[in-house]
Amino acid sequence: MMEAFQEFISFFRLTEPNVRVVFWGSLILCASSGLVGTFTFLRKRSLIGDVISHSVLPGICLAFLIGNEKNLIVLITGASITGWISTYLIDVITAKSKIKTDTAIALVLSVFFGAGILLLTKIQHSGYGSQSGLDSFIFGSAAAMNFSDVKLFGIFGSLMISIVLIFYRGFLLISFDEDYAGAIGFPIRFLKFLLSVITVITVAMGVQSVGVVLMSALLITPAATARFWTHRVPLLAGLAMVFAGVSGILGSAISYTKAGMPTGPWIVVVVSFFAFFSVAFGSQKGIFPKWIRRRVNNKRILGENILKVFYKLSEGTESGYSLQELISSTPVKEADLMNGLRILQKNDLIGKANDKWFLSESGFREAKSVVRKHRLWELYLSKYMNLKADHVHDDAEGIEHVITAEIEKELEKLLDYPTVDPHDSEIPYE
Amino acid sequence: MIKEIKEPVIEVHNLTVVYDRKPAIWNIDFTLPKGQIIGVMGPNGSGKSTLLKAIMGVVNANTGWVKVAGEDIEGVRKRVSYVPQRQSVDWDFPATVWDVVAMGRFALKGVFKKLNADDRSVIEESLKKVNMYTFANRQISQLSGGQQQRAFLARALAQEADIYLMDEPFAGVDASTEEAIVQLLKQMKKEGKTLLVVHHDLHTAQNYFEWLVLLNTRLVASGPLTEVFDTALLEDTYGGTLTTLTKVAELLDKNDMPMRHK
Numbered sequence: 001m002m003e004a005f006q007e008f009i010s011f012f013r014l015t016e017p018n019v020r021v022v023f024w025g026s027l028i029l030c031a032s033s034g035l036v037g038t039f040t041f042l043r044k045r046s047l048i049g050d051v052i053s054h055s056v057l058p059g060i061c062l063a064f065l066i067g068n069e070k071n072l073i074v075l076i077t078g079a080s081i082t083g084w085i086s087t088y089l090i091d092v093i094t095a096k097s098k099i100k101t102d103t104a105i106a107l108v109l110s111v112f113f114g115a116g117i118l119l120l121t122k123i124q125h126s127g128y129g130s131q132s133g134l135d136s137f138i139f140g141s142a143a144a145m146n147f148s149d150v151k152l153f154g155i156f157g158s159l160m161i162s163i164v165l166i167f168y169r170g171f172l173l174i175s176f177d178e179d180y181a182g183a184i185g186f187p188i189r190f191l192k193f194l195l196s197v198i199t200v201i202t203v204a205m206g207v208q209s210v211g212v213v214l215m216s217a218l219l220i221t222p223a224a225t226a227r228f229w230t231h232r233v234p235l236l237a238g239l240a241m242v243f244a245g246v247s248g249i250l251g252s253a254i255s256y257t258k259a260g261m262p263t264g265p266w267i268v269v270v271v272s273f274f275a276f277f278s279v280a281f282g283s284q285k286g287i288f289p290k291w292i293r294r295r296v297n298n299k300r301i302l303g304e305n306i307l308k309v310f311y312k313l314s315e316g317t318e319s320g321y322s323l324q325e326l327i328s329s330t331p332v333k334e335a336d337l338m339n340g341l342r343i344l345q346k347n348d349l350i351g352k353a354n355d356k357w358f359l360s361e362s363g364f365r366e367a368k369s370v371v372r373k374h375r376l377w378e379l380y381l382s383k384y385m386n387l388k389a390d391h392v393h394d395d396a397e398g399i400e401h402v403i404t405a406e407i408e409k410e411l412e413k414l415l416d417y418p419t420v421d422p423h424d425s426e427i428p429y430e
Numbered sequence: 431m432i433k434e435i436k437e438p439v440i441e442v443h444n445l446t447v448v449y450d451r452k453p454a455i456w457n458i459d460f461t462l463p464k465g466q467i468i469g470v471m472g473p474n475g476s477g478k479s480t481l482l483k484a485i486m487g488v489v490n491a492n493t494g495w496v497k498v499a500g501e502d503i504e505g506v507r508k509r510v511s512y513v514p515q516r517q518s519v520d521w522d523f524p525a526t527v528w529d530v531v532a533m534g535r536f537a538l539k540g541v542f543k544k545l546n547a548d549d550r551s552v553i554e555e556s557l558k559k560v561n562m563y564t565f566a567n568r569q570i571s572q573l574s575g576g577q578q579q580r581a582f583l584a585r586a587l588a589q590e591a592d593i594y595l596m597d598e599p600f601a602g603v604d605a606s607t608e609e610a611i612v613q614l615l616k617q618m619k620k621e622g623k624t625l626l627v628v629h630h631d632l633h634t635a636q637n638y639f640e641w642l643v644l645l646n647t648r649l650v651a652s653g654p655l656t657e658v659f660d661t662a663l664l665e666d667t668y669g670g671t672l673t674t675l676t677k678v679a680e681l682l683d684k685n686d687m688p689m690r691h692k
Contacts, residue, residue: 042523170541173533177519182488183512184537184589185504191541231524231569 004257011253022142022256025150026248028157029206030218030267034244035164036202037219038226038237039195042175046220047102048087051109052203053215055086057116060137060207061123070133072149072208076156079204080197086112087196116212140211140264142252149208156205160198164237171195172233209248211264218244218267225275228282247271301401302340305332307349307367308374310359320356368428374400375421376411382422383415389422431663432460433653437500439464439593439624440485445494447477447484451683453647454480458494460643460652462626467619469639469655470628473668476646478628479515482595485626486512498593508538511591513582515598521570527581528566531556534588556587561610576607583611593624600629612638632664647679 014020040049056079063078064070086108093104123134136144145153164171170191173181182188203215210218226239251267281288309330313321326341327334341357344350349363359367377399378392387395403411412418421427438461445458455477462468470478483489485496487503498506511534534556535549557563560580565573573581579599586594600608615625615638629635635642635655642658644650644667651658651667 044520167541169536173536176523176525176530177514177533179483179488179514179518180512180533180585183483183486183507183510183514184533185507186536186541227524231571232526232529233524236524 007257008253011256017147019256021145021147021150022252023249025145025153026142026209026252026263026267027245028150028153029209030248031241031245032157032160033202033206033215033218034222034240034242035237036160036199037244038223038233038240039164039171039175040199041220041223041227041240042233043195046216046224047105048090049199049203049219050216051086051090051105051112052083052200053207053212053219054109054116055112056080056083056200056204056207057137057212058082058112058119059116059204060134061116061119064123064134065119072152076201076204079207080200082112083200083204084197087200113212136211136262137207138211138213139262140207140209140214140267141255142209142248142263143256145208153205153208156201160202163194163198167191167194209252209263210267211262214264214268217271218247221268221271221275222247225271225278228278228284228286231284243271243274247274297401299340299343302332302336303344303347303349304366304370304401305330306337306340306344307359307363308370310350310357310363311367311371314359320353320358322356326357365430368430370400372428373403373408375425375427376408376415376418377403378421378423379415379418379427380411392422431651431653431658431660432649433657435461435463437464438462439499440626441497441500442481442485443494443496445481445484445496446492447480447489448492449480451686452679453682455484455645456648456679458645458649460649462624462643462652463641464624465619465622466640467615467625467627467638468641468643469635470626470643470645471630471632471635471667472645472650476667478645479597481645482512482597482626482628485595486510488512508589509591510593510595511537511586511589513586513594513596513599516575516578516582516601518597521573521578523570525570526566527557527562527568527570527573527577527584528553530570530581531566531584531588534585537589537591552590553584553588556584559587559614560584574604576603579603579607579611583614592622594618594626596625596627598628598630600631600634608634635659 011019011023014023037049040046059078059080059082060075061078062082063074066078067074089108090101090104093099093107094101099107120134120138133144170181170186173186174188174191174195178188181191199219203219206215206218222240222244223236225243226236229239230236247267247270250270252263254266254270255261255263278286280286283289306326309326309332310321313325313329323337327337330337332340341350344363345352348360349366350357351360352358374396377396378389381387381392381395382389417429418427440462442458442460446456447454458477458481470481472478480489484491485498485503487496496503498510503510531553532545532549535545535553539545539549554563554566557566560583562577562580562584565577565581570578570581583596583599586596599611603611615627618625627639629638636659639655641653642655643652644658644663646667651663
């Protein structure tokens, strides 16, 4: 265990030339697929990405059979051709027949992947000398990269990234509003074609490290993950590249450390970890930030409710109350009440003397404000929503915590600075 | 009732658009006057949106042609601004109101040219005209229906065009937005703009438009409101489709027959 960990760390010293190759190769491949995948994600074509990645397999096998050797350029070309045919087929099938997109996706994916597996099996049983490397395309093997491969990936990867940067505006607009893009004269057919070509090439390159089965995860997950952190496309694309690049390197490092481990699944494990983390903690719609907000709100509501109890008990006169008196005059549970009192005391809104709790000056002001908002809202409801006086209390119990200073002012003005609420209780002003 | 205009701002000649063998609009032929607020009305599925898209060249005409300001659309594209239906895009898309309105400048800048300070001030002005400037940095997913529509209108304004084609700008917006849009349209007309507006509410149509195009796959009428807003014509538009026409359209689809053959 310890040994594996040390080896994992030593990967990042990048001393061995072989490690450097794996490091840079994975980084370029994964980062460019994160970037290109951003637009696949934005155009809601995630499943098309899955089809492409499965459909490159027959292309790889055919290229191998024709070229009779494992030449990367030939393999990528073959992969790109069948990958592109598959997306083209889906578009044709959905446009020209009654078959819907989901069915077309299932049909094309299974036919191409099936054909790919058949060809792969044939190659493995026919005794080609160099066939052993070919099955690494199923689950990916970063370790199988050599220096000239990485050079090639470097050139292609930077080409893909440059194309996205150059045509960024076009890709953005066809992702958001294709009709409008056409209406202002953008060459949408060309842009869509270009985007699908670079997607196919990116996938064809990426299968080297991730494999055909899991490639779509590397295309889509980084962008979907980044969506939890931003609502601007440039940042989304940048974050997707970072998530994908880091996953690529970590995944490769793990699989490099443990001989025989496939790279793809490890990359997907890492990228999925980022995804789960973002679903939980992402600043945009993450679960945890939402939970925190709710907790903060609940605390505030509790505090304000307790202050109100004090105010109602006294209706203005300042005096202290025992815990027992407080408990009997509120539906708040004893444990919550104790908790709330403690927080209020910490904020100097209430004080305690001779076993009696009393409002501080600032607490009194705060309590008055809550009661004022409550009674203003009751009056607003009865006046503008024509509710009877005995129907407005429950609603105001909730809304009193929501009303901001501005809305309070608006209400006062709208109701012409009223003095009593619908139950003829006084509305306390400063 | 089809009234022809000399030197029309938009001329649609014998236009037919077929989707999946079914004609969406069939042999439409009309001319429209410059500088007016023109309503396009008809029941659901009567080809109103298709007509707008065909004028913009977003969908291809199967037969016929369209001329805008006497030219093919490609020559005058920059002067024509298109507002698609609000529901046609995904409002969860990661963008701010500013990002959306900035797209209006892409019409003049193309795919590559950078936006400069002038562009930014036009975007700002456009946002102010629809009362959305304070929302410039708001995520579009947080907008109400009315605010979404205003953002779309601001995008069209940012293009600084002369002719505006708007697809249902009043659909699903609150009363105050509807009123604001009407005021905006009237202001634009004063500045000499031509506005072609797809609309579905017959009650308000009389107050909004000066010219009306009635559509139900075929053209029912095109002319000044006073002449076209007529019970018989409206009944013709909304009451029933021409049953024979519908039957023929269904036959085309069912028997896989071409509409035109060479």
